[in-house]
Amino acid sequence: MKTAIQFGAGNIGRGFMGQLFFEAGYETIFVEASKPLVELLNAAGEYPLCILDASSQQAFDLTITHVRALYVDEIEAISEAISRADVMGSAVGVSNLMHIAPLVAAGVRRRFLTHPSPIDIYLCENMLDAASQLRSHVLDQLDGDVRVWAENHVGFVGTSVARMVPVISEEVRRQHPGLVVADSYHKLPYDGTAVRSTPPPISGMYAVRNFKAEFERKLFMYNLGHAALAYLGHLKGLSYVHEGFEDEEIMRVFNGALDETGRALQRLYPDDIDAQGQAEVRQDIKLRFGNPMLMDTIQRVGRDPIRKLGADDRLVGSANLCLSQGIFPRRIATICAAALCYDEPADPQALKLQDMLKQRGVEAALRHVLALDPESDLGRIIINDYQRIQGGRAKAGRRFSLLR
Numbered sequence: 285m286k287t288a289i290q291f292g293a294g295n296i297g298r299g300f301m302g303q304l305f306f307e308a309g310y311e312t313i314f315v316e317a318s319k320p321l322v323e324l325l326n327a328a329g330e331y332p333l334c335i336l337d338a339s340s341q342q343a344f345d346l347t348i349t350h351v352r353a354l355y356v357d358e359i360e361a362i363s364e365a366i367s368r369a370d371v372m373g374s375a376v377g378v379s380n381l382m383h384i385a386p387l388v389a390a391g392v393r394r395r396f397l398t399h400p401s402p403i404d405i406y407l408c409e410n411m412l413d414a415a416s417q418l419r420s421h422v423l424d425q426l427d428g429d430v431r432v433w434a435e436n437h438v439g440f441v442g443t444s445v446a447r448m449v450p451v452i453s454e455e456v457r458r459q460h461p462g463l464v465v466a467d468s469y470h471k472l473p474y475d476g477t478a479v480r481s482t483p484p485p486i487s488g489m490y491a492v493r494n495f496k497a498e499f500e501r502k503l504f505m506y507n508l509g510h511a512a513l514a515y516l517g518h519l520k521g522l523s524y525v526h527e528g529f530e531d532e533e534i535m536r537v538f539n540g541a542l543d544e545t546g547r548a549l550q551r552l553y554p555d556d557i558d559a560q561g562q563a564e565v566r567q568d569i570k571l572r573f574g575n576p577m578l579m580d581t582i583q584r585v586g587r588d589p590i591r592k593l594g595a596d597d598r599l600v601g602s603a604n605l606c607l608s609q610g611i612f613p614r615r616i617a618t619i620c621a622a623a624l625c626y627d628e629p630a631d632p633q634a635l636k637l638q639d640m641l642k643q644r645g646v647e648a649a650l651r652h653v654l655a656l657d658p659e660s661d662l663g664r665i666i667i668n669d670y671q672r673i674q675g676g677r678a679k680a681g682r683r684f685s686l687l688r
Contacts, residue, residue, distance in 0.1 A: 285350065288484075289365055289372040289391075291315045291384050293325065293353060295449035296375035296408050299464040303333055304472065305373075306348045308486040313365050314353040315387065317380075324462050325353040331462040338467060338575035356383075359390055366391025367398050371484045372405035375445075378414055385421030392422065392438055396430045402481035404439035406474055406489075412499050415442040415478060439480035442495055444473050444502045448572065450580040467572055473498050497549075497556040501565065504545040504605055507598035508616070509569050512538045514586035515622035516686065519673065525573055525580045533686045540615030542566060545602045548609040588633045589626045595655035599623055603662060617662060618686065621669035624649060625677070646670055 288305040290297050293314035305312045316322050325331060330349040337344065354361050366372065366388070376384055388405065395403065407414045419440035426434055448467045457463065476483075476491025483491060492498045513528040516538065520531055528534040546562045593599050599620050606613040624641065628634045641649050646667050647658040656663045676684030 286310045286370045287365070287368060288312045289315060289362075289369045291372070291374040291387075291405075292376040292380075293318070293321055294375060295464060295466075296445060296447070297373075298331060298348070298462075299333065299449040299466040300445065300447045300472070301373045301375060301406075301408060302331070302348050302351065303346065304486050304488055305371075306350065308484065310370070311350040311352075312348075313369075314351065315356060315362055315384070316353050317356045319355055321462075322353040322355045325351055328462065331464070332460060334463065334465045335468050336465065336575065336577040338571045338577070341575075341577060343577065344468075356387065359387065362387050363390040363394045366403075367394040369403060371481070372403060373408065374405060374418070375408040378409050378411045378417065381409070381414065381418045382421050385418060386425060388418070389422045389425040392426065392434050393430055396433050400433065400437070402437040402439070404441050404479050404481045404483075406441045406443050406472075408443050408445045408472075410445065412442065412496065412503075415440040415475065437480050439478050441478040442475040442499065444495075444499050446471065446502055446506050448578060448580060450578045451584050465578075467575060467578060469568075469572060492556075494553065494556045497553040500553075500605070501549055501557060503598055504549060504602040505542060505562075505565055506569060508545060508602045508619075509538060509542055509573060510585050511592055511598050511623065512541055512619045513573060514582045515589070515619060515626050517582045518586055518626055518628065519622055519677070519684075519686065522582055524576075525582060525585055526576045526578070529570070529574045537615050537618050537686060541602070541613070541619055542569070544606050544611055544613050544616055548606045548611050551609040551611075552605070583628055583630060586623075586626055586628065586634075587631050589623045589631075590633045590637050590653055593620065593623050593637075593653050600654045600656065607662065613662065614665065617665040618669050620654065620666045621673055622686075624666070624670050625673055 286309060288310040290301050290312055293316040297314060302312055314325060330347050330351060333346040333348050335344040335346060374384065407418060423431055423434060447469045450465060452463065452465050470488040472489045473492045474489060475495035476493055513525045516534045517528045522528060549557050550562060591597060603613040603616045626634050627638050650656045650658045650663050658667060
């Protein structure tokens with residue numbers, strides 16, 4: 285049986301990559317930092333995956349088999365597995381790439397000595413340069429002939445993950461250990477220029493020639509739209525992302541923002557993104573984000589507003605994209621203002637942002653969080669919207685208007 289190594293057995297590791305590998309006939313070896321999860325996977329040799337399909341509004345229960353797991357300190361076993369594997373994947377979070385790099389490097393050394401065939405690692409890390417980061421970390425730990433071989437035979441391949449994996453309750457988790465719940469999205473585009481081995485015959489995975497265009501479409505359409513529903517929904521007192529589709533004001537801002545980035549992406553990437561493709565993306569976003577079966581919480585989607593307001597992330601990044609293409613991001617500005625208002629008490633980063641706003645003011649937050657000039661046209665609009673929204677909340681509570 286073919287073998288896949290998957291770094292990270294979390295939501296995307298089990299909830300997406302594990303399914304893809306299983307359906308393609310691979311044994312999946314998870315490399316995981318949680319000992320209880322490693323023990324659970326090894327004891328069962330399988331795990332349950334519940335797929336919530338937006339089109340049919342049905343749930344499909346799968347059992348993902350032919351799996352085992354290695355704890356991250358089992359370096360010898362991990363190295364041996366990498367030396368013989370057919371493909372690798374990662375879903376550990378960008379901040380953890382430096383921690384898996386020594387494991388990858390050790391495996392590459394053994395592979396060079398024992399089974400020197402090309403191999404690729406497909407990174408599901410939600411950052412454009414995640415693949416180059418891991419490549420740099422790994423190559424820094426190699427030298428001589430091994431490094432030269434790795435540069436030419438080990439591919440660090442970026443992917444664009446759009447599958448959604450909502451949080452399940454602790455009660456359900458206790459009843460069904462190892463369970464992952466996910467939506468049915470089954471596509472995984474990847475950077476075709478980075479591949480060094482034969483692409484794996486996995487349904488749903490496909491190469492794109494301009495990965496930057498594909499990644500930015502995901503970030504500035506899917507991620508922007510998700511964030512918009514969370515931050516605008518929070519202001520309206522909603523609990524779940526899908527509820528925003530029933531609010532006329534939220535939809536005006538949401539659709540306006542996606543119109544802005546949609547036009548900007550087509551202008552920037554005319555050879556890679558066309559009107560038909562964008563229409564399909566909009567239809568998919570509406571179908572999947574509006575899926576009530578997911579019960580995807582605003583608290584989950586909106587968490588960590590400081591990161592999501594960063595200059596290169598989904599909100600300000602979308603606004604800057606629009607400005608670069610001569611489109612003023614009027615509706616995106618409102619979403620940025622809504623994110624600045626996000627005061628979820630269970631989110632430490634939201635509380636940190638609110639403390640910054642209270643102590644230093646909105647102008648300082650624009651400079652230090654959004655990397656925007658408060659005196660710029662965009663900066664002034666965001667500040668005006670922020671002040672208007674906060675004033676409306678103070679006077680009318682949840683009944684205030686987003687747009688006036």
